[in-house]
Amino acid sequence: MPLEFRKEYFADERDDDLNEIGKPTQRQDMVGHVTGRSPFYDDHLFDGLCHIRCTRSPHHHAKIRRIDTSAAERMPGVRRIITGKDVPNNLNTLLSLLDFGLDDEPLLATEKVCYKGDPVAAVVADTERQAREAAAAVRVDYEVLPHVLDVEEAIKPGAPSISKPYPGNLFVYHGKYDHQKLRFGDVEAGFREADHVIEGRYQMSPIEQAPIETCGAIAAPETNDRFVCYTSTQALFFSLGTAAKLLDISSARLHFIGGTVGGGFGGKVDSLHEPMAILGTILTGRPCKYMFDRAEEMQVGAPRGAERWYITDGVMNDGRLVARKLVGYFDAGAYTRLSSYAIIKGVGHLPGPYTIPNVYSDVYCVFTNRTPATAMRGFGVTGVDFAIESHMDVCAREIGLDPVAYRIINSYRDGDMKAHRRVAKNTALIECCQVAAEKAGVKLSPSLLAASSLKDGGGVRGEIPNYTATDQHGRVEGYSSGSYAQGGQSREPVETGRAAPPRPGHETPRAPAPAARTEPASQTPAAARRDPPPPPATPRPPEPAPAPERAAPRRGPRFSSISGLRRR
Amino acid sequence: MPLTVETYPTLSEAARAFAAARAARFMGGGTILMRAVNEADQSFDTLIRTTDRAMTEIRTTGSAVTLGAGVTMASIAASRDTAFLAPVARLIGGPQVRAAATVAGNLFAAAPYGDLTAALMALGATAEMTDGRRQSIDDLIRGGPTRSLVAAVHVPVPQGGLHFRKVSRIKPKGVSVLSVAAVLPRQGGRIENARIVFNGMGARPVRAEAAERALNGQALGASAIAAAAAHAAEGLSPRDDAIATAWYRREVAGVHLRRLLEDIR
Ligand SMILES: Cc1cc2nc3c(=O)[nH]c(=O)nc-3n(C[C@H](O)[C@H](O)[C@H](O)COP(=O)(O)OP(=O)(O)OC[C@H]3O[C@@H](n4cnc5c(N)ncnc54)[C@H](O)[C@@H]3O)c2cc1C
Numbered sequence: 001m002p003l004e005f006r007k008e009y010f011a012d013e014r015d016d017d018l019n020e021i022g023k024p025t026q027r028q029d030m031v032g033h034v035t036g037r038s039p040f041y042d043d044h045l046f047d048g049l050c051h052i053r054c055t056r057s058p059h060h061h062a063k064i065r066r067i068d069t070s071a072a073e074r075m076p077g078v079r080r081i082i083t084g085k086d087v088p089n090n091l092n093t094l095l096s097l098l099d100f101g102l103d104d105e106p107l108l109a110t111e112k113v114c115y116k117g118d119p120v121a122a123v124v125a126d127t128e129r130q131a132r133e134a135a136a137a138v139r140v141d142y143e144v145l146p147h148v149l150d151v152e153e154a155i156k157p158g159a160p161s162i163s164k165p166y167p168g169n170l171f172v173y174h175g176k177y178d179h180q181k182l183r184f185g186d187v188e189a190g191f192r193e194a195d196h197v198i199e200g201r202y203q204m205s206p207i208e209q210a211p212i213e214t215c216g217a218i219a220a221p222e223t224n225d226r227f228v229c230y231t232s233t234q235a236l237f238f239s240l241g242t243a244a245k246l247l248d249i250s251s252a253r254l255h256f257i258g259g260t261v262g263g264g265f266g267g268k269v270d271s272l273h274e275p276m277a278i279l280g281t282i283l284t285g286r287p288c289k290y291m292f293d294r295a296e297e298m299q300v301g302a303p304r305g306a307e308r309w310y311i312t313d314g315v316m317n318d319g320r321l322v323a324r325k326l327v328g329y330f331d332a333g334a335y336t337r338l339s340s341y342a343i344i345k346g347v348g349h350l351p352g353p354y355t356i357p358n359v360y361s362d363v364y365c366v367f368t369n370r371t372p373a374t375a376m377r378g379f380g381v382t383g384v385d386f387a388i389e390s391h392m393d394v395c396a397r398e399i400g401l402d403p404v405a406y407r408i409i410n411s412y413r414d415g416d417m418k419a420h421r422r423v424a425k426n427t428a429l430i431e432c433c434q435v436a437a438e439k440a441g442v443k444l445s446p447s448l449l450a451a452s453s454l455k456d457g458g459g460v461r462g463e464i465p466n467y468t469a470t471d472q473h474g475r476v477e478g479y480s481s482g483s484y485a486q487g488g489q490s491r492e493p494v495e496t497g498r499a500a501p502p503r504p505g506h507e508t509p510r511a512p513a514p515a516a517r518t519e520p521a522s523q524t525p526a527a528a529r530r531d532p533p534p535p536p537a538t539p540r541p542p543e544p545a546p547a548p549e550r551a552a553p554r555r556g557p558r559f560s561s562i563s564g565l566r567r568r
Numbered sequence: 569m570p571l572t573v574e575t576y577p578t579l580s581e582a583a584r585a586f587a588a589a590r591a592a593r594f595m596g597g598g599t600i601l602m603r604a605v606n607e608a609d610q611s612f613d614t615l616i617r618t619t620d621r622a623m624t625e626i627r628t629t630g631s632a633v634t635l636g637a638g639v640t641m642a643s644i645a646a647s648r649d650t651a652f653l654a655p656v657a658r659l660i661g662g663p664q665v666r667a668a669a670t671v672a673g674n675l676f677a678a679a680p681y682g683d684l685t686a687a688l689m690a691l692g693a694t695a696e697m698t699d700g701r702r703q704s705i706d707d708l709i710r711g712g713p714t715r716s717l718v719a720a721v722h723v724p725v726p727q728g729g730l731h732f733r734k735v736s737r738i739k740p741k742g743v744s745v746l747s748v749a750a751v752l753p754r755q756g757g758r759i760e761n762a763r764i765v766f767n768g769m770g771a772r773p774v775r776a777e778a779a780e781r782a783l784n785g786q787a788l789g790a791s792a793i794a795a796a797a798a799h800a801a802e803g804l805s806p807r808d809d810a811i812a813t814a815w816y817r818r819e820v821a822g823v824h825l826r827r828l829l830e831d832i833r
Contacts, residue, residue, distance in 0.1 A: 076570075128608075129571075129608050132607065132608030133569055133608050133610070136608065136610045293606075293607065295607070
């Protein structure tokens, strides 16, 4: 079927005089890709390249009693066995670079393993086979702990606690709640008013992004005491910041080269290959490659997390949705990675592209003993859309309406107020439904055919409800707030019994001697975190306050680097 | 543990070396074994192979066909003598896998691999070992690894043909959710000695004995088919894996058996 352009929509908002957008310009990397000349990270050959393979946990959850590397160290070709104590700053969470969330994931597990495949030791050897042989010869004495693989099981009282910073297995939002809230109007009043109250439960599986090029990185010593790192990362500066933090090294000493990604789909946003490869290089002085094989990519490469959604809709006989309650559980796996952020994004998308006067949502980021989840295309939105749209069909059937008609009735229109208190614009869902109905041969009534996203929006539909039912459900104490909810408040962590989010490191260059550190942070993480972060060696100027949400209006939208977080 | 590869001109020499080695694997086409090599599987340090021509021979003797242990799926698909098995061989892997994958290797492939084995079991094939023993495929794979090698497989040519169905989520190359092989000899219109074998409904291919009982002595009519389908999964214990859950396999086994039987009718 030929592609149709419906250029009549938003014609007045679109610049058709742009130089590239909307023009059939050839992608600059296309010729290289189709002729097989694009260099990917694994195409970089180094004389004397060493290979890194990890010893991984065979258990979902276990305490590490002892790691015995002596036999492995004596094996042929082995240059070095790396364990958690060799990692200068062995605790991280990706979003701590944005001051969001507590460090919860070691590069190499030291106290316990939290999922099947959690790395415990890494072997640097001359050949890949030697590295694999030695990785198999590392003896780890485990004390198997009870594990939990289901989101709702994980938050029941008495469930095994997986994450030290979040003992209840729930991520803490804004230092306040064990879930991300959305309240708009009064959902209970909406249900009382509704002719039908329809419930549904929707469950997604984790999905592996399965790129053709498996995740990895090659590091090598460079001149001037620097390290070069060729990597498959999708987020070069996140990877750079993460490596600098975990290795406690100035990012100025790291030369990252990426850009050609052999398939990512989100799965290469937060790989930890770069710090491992660089650490191997620091410790052996040799170029090192750390690369997932296919089985690792499938087993321990971070997937799109599973989501479970409970949706309750209050619907009138004429098809109007008057209330929607959503309770969602994201399976983050053993560590936070990007799940907490996916939820922020997902909740911004609720209640879907529909105008509903009463909306209530609680969305939980739950830790389980599964592979840590991360981004995958449209993450935070894809899963909840699956649930919402499935439920739309269920409700339409229940009240005897065509699903397309039901959607048109409820679609938001320009000028409507969305539940997260932004005015909807450029909506066009109605037009989309009309075209889809026409193509699918669905007969719509004249009034639905005459509906338009440009008409009948705004007015009362554009107002924030007079009354919004709020509550303190899920309130927690003892955490300090991350920057997402801070507005103009101070960024200093409040002094509490609980861990405060450590700040991204600001290092001064120093010689690479991580193995010589006597008391790595990993050995006393709780205590180390409770203390204020050590003062930097050179005084640094006070950090500028973050631009508060209600800062002076900017010209045009602004996007932060990978998050696409849009401030207006 | 460095890996040693030993190549012998005859299968009997290879078999002797294999029996004497502590941690050796015999290498057929290597489609499974080479993955283990690449992952530095610690359970073996020696690969034994042979260039014996007999391994790749297909011979017809009366009403049976003898397949050398090293006969590949591709040669089964290409040979006139094995036309009755060709539809099964063509369903295994893609062209590259079929060019290397061997008959004997399929006998020891982990579940849910083993589609050809299911067909061989339905046909009542026997394995000839290098120590001269002959045993049914069923006994061979139930017994697990042995110190002798498979030299050849003897396959009776079926009267009325072999019926086979592979169910996979990805077509044409996906791994089996399950597959079903059936040989249904008929005497005066009634089925006698039905042999129905499922692959994917357990740790290895298994006879569906309850379904066989439901068919024996019956004409292949609607009621017999319904009865066989109803009992398809009886006594079988499928497993959960990445392809499907045990529950799903048990639910659909009867559906696919019914479709296979209806196609024959
Ligand atoms: C991409 C892919 C797709 C596949 N698709 C299918 C499929 O659709 N259906 C299916 O059934 N299988 C499938 N397989 C599995 C496999 O390729 C086949 O089952 C094949 O027949 C295995 O044979 P091989 O000779 O390659 O085995 P090898 O890897 O050489 O050996 C497998 C095992 O058998 C043992 N062995 C080999 N020969 C002998 C012998 N003569 N005596 C004793 N032991 C022996 C070996 O020691 C080893 O333990 C697939 C594999 C791959 C990689």
